[in-house]
Amino acid sequence: MKILLVTDGSNFSETAIDACREIVVAPESTSFKIISAVEFPTMLPSDPFIGASADYYDQIETAGHSLAKEFVEKSADHLRLLFSGYTLDLATEVLDGSPQRVIVEKAESWGTDLIVIGSHGRSGAGRFILGSVSLKVLSEAACSVRVARRSPARAENDDSPLRIVIGFDGSPDSLNAVESVMSREWLPDTAVRLISAVESLPYSVLLAEMPKVNELRESAAAKLKEKGLHVSTVIQFGRAKNLIIEEAEKWGADSIYIGAKGHRWMERVMLGSVSYSVAARAACSVEVVR
Numbered sequence: 001m002k003i004l005l006v007t008d009g010s011n012f013s014e015t016a017i018d019a020c021r022e023i024v025v026a027p028e029s030t031s032f033k034i035i036s037a038v039e040f041p042t043m044l045p046s047d048p049f050i051g052a053s054a055d056y057y058d059q060i061e062t063a064g065h066s067l068a069k070e071f072v073e074k075s076a077d078h079l080r081l082l083f084s085g086y087t088l089d090l091a092t093e094v095l096d097g098s099p100q101r102v103i104v105e106k107a108e109s110w111g112t113d114l115i116v117i118g119s120h121g122r123s124g125a126g127r128f129i130l131g132s133v134s135l136k137v138l139s140e141a142a143c144s145v146r147v148a149r150r151s152p153a154r155a156e157n158d159d160s161p162l163r164i165v166i167g168f169d170g171s172p173d174s175l176n177a178v179e180s181v182m183s184r185e186w187l188p189d190t191a192v193r194l195i196s197a198v199e200s201l202p203y204s205v206l207l208a209e210m211p212k213v214n215e216l217r218e219s220a221a222a223k224l225k226e227k228g229l230h231v232s233t234v235i236q237f238g239r240a241k242n243l244i245i246e247e248a249e250k251w252g253a254d255s256i257y258i259g260a261k262g263h264r265w266m267e268r269v270m271l272g273s274v275s276y277s278v279a280a281r282a283a284c285s286v287e288v289v290r
Contacts, residue, residue, distance in 0.1 A: 001024075001029065001030045001031070001113050001114065002030075002031045002033070002110060002111060002112050002113045002114070003020070003023075003024070003030060003031070003032050003033075003112070003113065003114050003115075003116060004033050004035065004103070004106065004107050004110065004112040004114070004115045004116070005017060005020075005032060005033070005034045005035070005075065005079070005116050005117075006034075006035055006036070006099075006103055006115065006116070006117040006118070006133075006137075007034060007035070007036050007071045007072060007074075007075040008036060008037075008071060008099075008118075009036070009067070009068075009070070009071035009074070010118065011118075012118025012119060012148075013071070013075065013118045014075070014078060014118075015118050015119075015148050015149060015150050016116045016117055016118045016146075016148040017075050017078045017079055017082070017116075018078075018082070018148070018150070019116055019146060019148040019285055020032075020079060020082060020083075020116070021082055022162055022254060022255060022285075023114070023116075023146070023184065023287075024083075025184070025185035025186065025187060026185050027083045027086045027088055028086055028087075030088075030089065031089040031090075032079060032088060032089065032090045032091070033090075033091045033092070033093065033106075033110060033112075034072045034075045034076055034079070034090070034091070034092045034093075035072065035092070035093050035094070035095055035102075035103065035106055036068040036069075036071045036072050036094055036095070037068070037094075037095045037096070037097060037098070037099035037102050037103065038064045038065055038068045038094060038095070038096055038097075039096075039097060039098055039099060065094055068094040069092075069094055072092040072093070072094060073092060075092075076090060076092050093106070099133045100132070100133055100136035100137060100140075103115065103117070103133070103137050103141075104136075104137060104140045104141050104142075107141055107142070107143055108142060112143050113143055113144065114143060114144045114145070114146060114287075115137060115141055115143060115144070115145045115146070116145075116146045116148055117133070117134050117137055117145065117146070117147060117148065118134070118147075118148055118149075119134055119147045119148065119149050134147050134279075135276075135280075138276070138279055138288060139276075141290075142290065143290055144180065144287060144288060144289045144290050145287070145288050145290075146255075146285060146286070146287040146288075147279050147285065147286050147287075147288075148285045149282070149283065149284055149285050149286075150284075151252065151253065151254045151255075151283065151284035151285070152283050152284075153249075153252030153253070153254075153284075154252070154254060161187065161188070161189035161190055161191060161230075162186070162187065162190045162191070162254050162255075163190075163191050163193070163251060163252060163253045163254050164181060164190065164191065164192045164193070164253065164254065164255055164256075164257065165192075165193050165195055165244065165247065165248045165251070165253045165255070165256045165257070166178055166181060166192060166193070166194050166195070166220075166256075166257045166258070167195055167240065167244045167256065167257070167258040167259070167274070167278065168194045168195065168196050168216075168217055168220065169196060169197070169213065169240065170196075170212060170213035170216045170217065171259060171261065172259075173259025173260055173261045173289065173290075174258070174259045175216065175220065175259075176259055176289050176290070177257040177258055177259045177287075177289040178194075178220045178223070178224065178257075180257060180287070180289045181224065181227075181229075181257055182223060182224060182227050186227070186228070186229060188228075189230065190229050190230070191229065191230040191231075191232070192224050192229045192230065192231050192232075193231075193232050193233065193234060193247070193251060193253070194217055194220060194221060194224075194231065194232075194233045194234070195233075195234045195243060195244050195247050195248075196213065196217060196233070196234070196235045196236075197236060197237070197238050197239060197240035197242075197243040197244070198210070198235065198236065198237045198238070199237075199238070199239060199240065217233060217235075221233060234247050240274045241273065241274045241277035241278055241281075244256060244258070244274075244278050244282075245277075245278060245281055245282050245283075248282060248283075248284060249282075249283055249284075253284050254284055254285065255284055255285040255286065255287060256278060256282055256284060256285070256286045256287070257287050257289060258274070258275050258278055258279075258286065258287070258288060258289065259275065259288075259289055260275050260288050260289065260290050261275070275288050
């Protein structure tokens with residue numbers, strides 16, 4: 001498995017590194033790459049301000065690279081500490097350009113399986129909404145993306161069993177979310193909850209579709225149990241994007257897995273509204289699976 005970790009030196013980035021404790025049980029079979037992007041204004045005056053040296057802008061660029069190098073090395077040390085006792089396949093890299101663009105490009109060129117990124121960066125607006133970098137990466141990456149947050153239900157140094165929510169509507173992408181969870185190794189007693197929302201639809205549609213969705217959900221639950229996971233299900237009337245978040249918070253989930261697209265027509269041509277809403281609003285980590 002190839003995991004691309006993104007850092008900008010913020011606490012949110014360190015949360016992304018911490019997320020590896022959940023998603024990686026076999027570090028010896030995982031390749032990690034930690035990156036940081038350095039972006040400079042595209043429009044600068046031709047001459048530095050009065051009193052500045054002729055190489056003023058070169059100095060700024062050098063300082064930016066030096067700082068980004070510190071960020072990736074700090075995160076690399078953090079990752080090594082998490083997996084002390086293992087020799088990690090780990091590389092670091094500082095990239096030039098817009099973070100939104102270079103992260104997606106690096107993920108594609110490296111053949112990344114999963115991008116892990118903090119939900120907010122250093123911008124003030126990021127304290128209130130899903131950070132613009134995270135959103136751009138979430139929308140454009142061809143691979144799975146985890147928006148990492150520390151669950152408010154899990155205290156520091158709490159090593160109790162993990163709790164994982166999977167949003168399930170029977171669509172191919174929700175089945176992929178189940179497969180993604182099954183493809184990984186999990187610590188003993190990890191619990192999974194499949195959450196399905198029955199939204200307001202014509203009775204004839206419900207009558208035709210629900211038996212098939214129920215059959216797929218029961219099959220998914222059986223496979224997860226074979227994996228050794230403790231499985232439960234929640235089926236309720238309501239909007240999926242609200243129900244998934246509410247149940248995750250009520251249950252104290254550590255993370256939510258959800259397909260990038262659901263059954264809706266619009267979700268076939270853009271990042272699914274449910275996926276985006278859950279990633280933006282959930283209190284815990286959200287992994288959008290492709």
